[in-house]
Amino acid sequence: MVTNLPAEAKAKWAEVVACRSIPEKIRLMREFISLVPKHKGTSNLLANVRRRIAILERELERQRSRKRGGYGGFSVPKEGAGQIIILGPTNAGRSSLLTSLTSAKAQVSPVYFMTKKPIVGMMSYQDIQFQLVEAPALIKGASEGKMNGPQILGLARNADGLILMVDLSTDPVGDFVMLRSELENAGIMIEKPEGEVEVIRRISGAGLQVVGTGSFVDCTLEDVRRLLSSYRINSALIRIRGKVTLETLEESLFSSLVYKPTILIANKMDAEGAGENLARLKRFMTNLKIPLIPVSCRNGEGLTRIGDYIFQMLRIIRVYPKEPGEKKPSHRPLVINEGATVIEAARRLHSKLYKEFRHARIWGPSAKYPGQRVGASHVLKDGDIIEIR
Ligand SMILES: Nc1nc2c(ncn2[C@@H]2O[C@H](COP(=O)(O)OP(=O)(O)OP(=O)(O)O)[C@@H](O)[C@H]2O)c(=O)[nH]1
Ligand SMILES: [Mg+2]
Known part of the structure; x- marks a missing residue:
């Protein structure tokens, strides 16, 4: 709970947000912390702000080392319907997975730490493609700077989804716990x-x-307006998903937390002892809402299921545009977020369709009957065919 912060603290936070220089921002954040009363209700908030300070300090360190000629960040321009980063400890089989699912050339080897830079491959799934990126191995202490940790975690932060990979021939539970904690x-x-x-x-x-x-x-838009205005935010786009409380909204102002949809792939099902290790991992994962897919990159078992899991995790839908008068829609779908409306599809297709939008016709899962005439706010579903007037 972070409500009822002193006005002074809220004003200081407005300064933090407006500030563009990293060292100055760190200083303002420390001042903010000193203005927040310390009790149970503010402990989450303070932890979040301290974490942000730590992240900024590492960023500052990275910028300095780049100036000294050190290696900068990893960044991979996004392509396809979603970018998925494959994370795991060394030797888990990340390169094996990448080469099984895409045509990328990654070196598979029993030698530890073979992959040193991100390797990119495109995976075909039905009529779309996912971009898979093998990150170099993540080790314990990565988040504190070890072995390119910040660069790898930076990749993960920017991704649309994550594949965590663990090794059933060794200690998959230990692998998972390490990855999650980093x-x-x-x-x-x-x-x-x-x-x-x-x-x-x-x-x-x-x-x-x-x-x-x-x-x-638990609140009206007026409550939201009042709360944000106390932080001097009067103009903003608020993006929400699921059930959100006023408290979650307020915490989000301080938090650098992001959620990345994730699947867990347990590799080397064929190896000795894998059965027992898998049972242990399953027990450990019981109460976690993360899908677990056991596979063997060596004999191919389980690999064909991965596409469906990725598609679901990305929370996307495919919509097939059709020209008025044409019988068949395009076989190249437009990929948009779940919950998107007709007008968002129009905007993505063409600025003219968007500006001059009148109505659309829909065939498929979201249509009450084939060719239903709908307005701008109609919510689309995966597999819809859309004709825009
Ligand atoms: N038994 C078994 N071995 C596998 C399987 N998948 C990969 N391996 C072996 O595990 C070793 C490591 O595989 P890689 O794909 O190179 O692992 P990585 O995670 O990319 O490792 P680094 O990039 O070196 O950190 C290789 O010797 C692979 O042959 C599998 O399904 N079963
Ligand atoms: Mg590798």
């Missing part, structure tokens, strides 16, 4: 929260605009 230390959550909310500040005075598939459960 991600957590870097502010990356892998378990789906009840509700998600992000406040994107805008400079122009367009007021508050709420978008997304979620809703506020």
Whole structure:
């Protein structure tokens, strides 16, 4: 619970947000901490701010080392329907997975730490493609800077989803615990929260605009307006998913936490002792909302199921545009987020369709009957055919 912060603290936070220089921001954040009363209700908030300070300090260190000629960050431009980073300890079989699912050339080897830079491959799934990226191995202490840890975790932070890979021939539970804790230390959550909310500040005075598939459960838009205004935020885009409370919204202002949809792939099912280790891992994962897929990259077992899991985790849908008068739709779908409406599809297809939008016709899962005429706010479903007038 973070409500009832002193006005001084809220004003200081507005300064933190407005500040563009990292050293200055760190200083302001420390001042903010000194203005927050210390008790149970503020401990989460303080932990979040301290974590942000730690992340900024590492970023500062990285910038300095780059200036000294050190290696900068890893970054992979996104392609296809979603970017998935494959994370795991060394030797788990990340390169084996990448080469099994894509045509990328990664070196598979019993030698530890073979992969030193991200390797990218495109995976075909039905009529779309996913971009898979093998990250170099993640080790304990990565979030504190070991073995390119910050660069690897930076990749993960920017991804659309994660594949965590563990090794059934050794200690898959230990692998998973290590990966989860390094991600957590870097502010990356892998378990789906009840509700998600992000406040994107805008400079122009367009007021508050709420978008997304979620809703506020315990407050009105007026409450939201009042709360944000106490942080001097009067113009913002608020993106929500799931059930969001006023408290979650307020915490999001301080938090650098992000949620990344995640699947866990347990590799080397063919290896000796894998059965027992898998049983142990399953027991450990019982109460976690993360899908577990046992596979063997060596004999191919389990690999064909991965595409469905990735598609579901990305929370995307495919919509097939059709020209008026044409019988058949395009076989190249538009890939958009779950919950997207007709007008968002129009905007993605063509700015002219968007500006001059009148109505659309829909065939498929979201249509009550074939060719149903719908307006801008109609919510689309995977497999819909859309004709825009
Ligand atoms: N038994 C068995 N061995 C496997 C399987 N998949 C990969 N291996 C072996 O595990 C070793 C490591 O595989 P890689 O794919 O190179 O592992 P990695 O995670 O990319 O490792 P680094 O990049 O070196 O950190 C190799 O000797 C592979 O042949 C599998 O399903 N079963
Ligand atoms: Mg590798």
